[in-house]
Amino acid sequence: MAARNLVHGMGTFFKDCEHPQGRWSRCSHEYKIRYRNAAGRQTEESGFPTQAEAIDRLTELYRAKRARPENQTKADRIRKYGVMQFGAYVAEWKAGQRDLGPASLKHLDSLLEHHLFPAFHSRRMGTFDHKVVDAFIQTMERNGVGLATQSNAFDKLKAILLDAHRLGLYDESPLDGVKPPQYDPNCAVIPSPAQLQGIRSSADDTFLLIADLMSGCGLRNGEAAAVNVNNIVAEDVYRVTEQVNQTTKGYAPLKHRKEGDYRDVPLPARTRLSILSYADKYGTVDGYLLRHPLDITKPFPYYYLQNEWQRIKRVNDVDIPEGMTIYGLRHFFASNCLGHNIPITDVAEWMGHKSIDITFKIYRHLMPGSIGHAAQVLDLGLAA
Known part of the structure; x- marks a missing residue:
């Protein structure tokens, strides 16, 4: 029996017979493949009439194995965070903002308490899209919230949703196409x-x-x-x-x-x-x-x-x-x-x-x- 190695981690194909590798193409015995499955266990499959079919099967398994951990992890994240309420998600997100000083944390807490939580506290994270974000901005406008505060609240919501987008919760960012609050600071009042x-x-x-x-x-x-x-x-x-x-x-x-x-x-x-x-x-x-x-x-x-x-x-x-x-x-x-x-x-x-x-x-x-x-x-x- 002889075997031929492919790309590292892809596995091998071989013939379990007395013929040398040089005669495999003319030998009537079927090809076998050997690889490690997703659990890491060595696995064999047989019944491949040609070398090309054996390699195609190894390639299919290799691609699936490489893609599976990422896709599985993404699916797990969607299952976990997609149904999570905004308030709970923000608590986890906030714990990771270790670079914020006391004053910045106080400002964040104020924006959460007075603007973001009243609008989104119980909303499931997977339900955000550009319409939800647009409606939030329009509500602030109707309520007479100052432009500076609108801009700050939007920036915090943006940071939270971008974090969720990076986790894979959305195929498209819920911020795409949203027009941010048009905050233009008043001309600074300067003494002569x-x-x-x-x-x-x-x-x-x-x-x-x-x-x-x-x-x-x-x-x-x-x-x-x-x-x-x-x-x-x-x-x-x-x-x-x-x-x-x-x-x-x-x-x-x-x-x-x-x-x-x-x-x-x-x-x-x-x-x-x-x-x-x-x-x-x-x-x-x-x-x-x-x-x-x-x-x-x-x-x-x-x-x-x-x-x-x-x-x-x-x-x-x-x-x-x-x-x-x-x-x-x-x-x-x-x-x-x-x-x-x-x-x-x-x-x-x-x-x-x-x-x-x-x-x-x-x-x-x-x-x-x-x-x-x-x-x-x-x-x-x-x-x-």
Whole structure:
């Protein structure tokens, strides 16, 4: 008896007779095949008149064996998750979102509680399609949900359904053809240089320091609250390493960043002087300038910032643009950069945006005449 091997794992075909392999094509004995079945047991089949038929059978079994585990697994997933209620599925999905910080988890829980669960909590996962998603968006519109919240709720639903799609629950994504909520952030309300100076003049020393960090370095509120004199890594560079988290009231990694990540931002001379002057006047604790006014072992509390901002707004002689919030101080940084032709890619990096798309969406209108300027430059080249 002799056997001939095929592709690894495919099995073998042979003749169980006294003739050598070279005579099999002229021998009247039938071919046999040997292979391992799905359970891993060696199996034989006989009754193949020709070599081609034996190979065809081995090929059929090999393809079925290779396809079966994947298809069986997919079928198992559909049986398990297709009938699972949205609420239960989200609980499993949420457990895998280990990269979310406390504030992001709080935001997710709020969207689930107020928007997603009321609409879908008991819905079976296998019943989602584009009509269901479209109806959800239309319901939010009818209920007067703000566009920003609509966009956030849709993004969370999208993440959950894409996860289910990857598991094989849907042949086509239930998001295909769906028009997302058209959220376009309002133009940032930005103070002019004179208005910024008026705010600075009316602020106490603490708010002044935060205002200078936000308008001069582009820091977020929580990042400014964690200002540390040791983070001045060069005369013109400040290293942003952490923030005061509004949810935990403690120091935390930067938004969209892991523990230990940082970003270096430009440090204007006035902002550096503001940091050093505050440190000289009030001292520091482990390099931190701002601490809890009632307990210096704790980080700076966010509510103080809001209270001081409300006080400044009540001062009649301070010219504050209508609709401006504290975040307008950070917007000033972006406006100042883009108004002086600093590339938006650099601005996005310094501001710590997750992607340049965010920077572009918010601040595109601040980029001075880029299309007209480009036309002039291109015309010069064409005329040369």
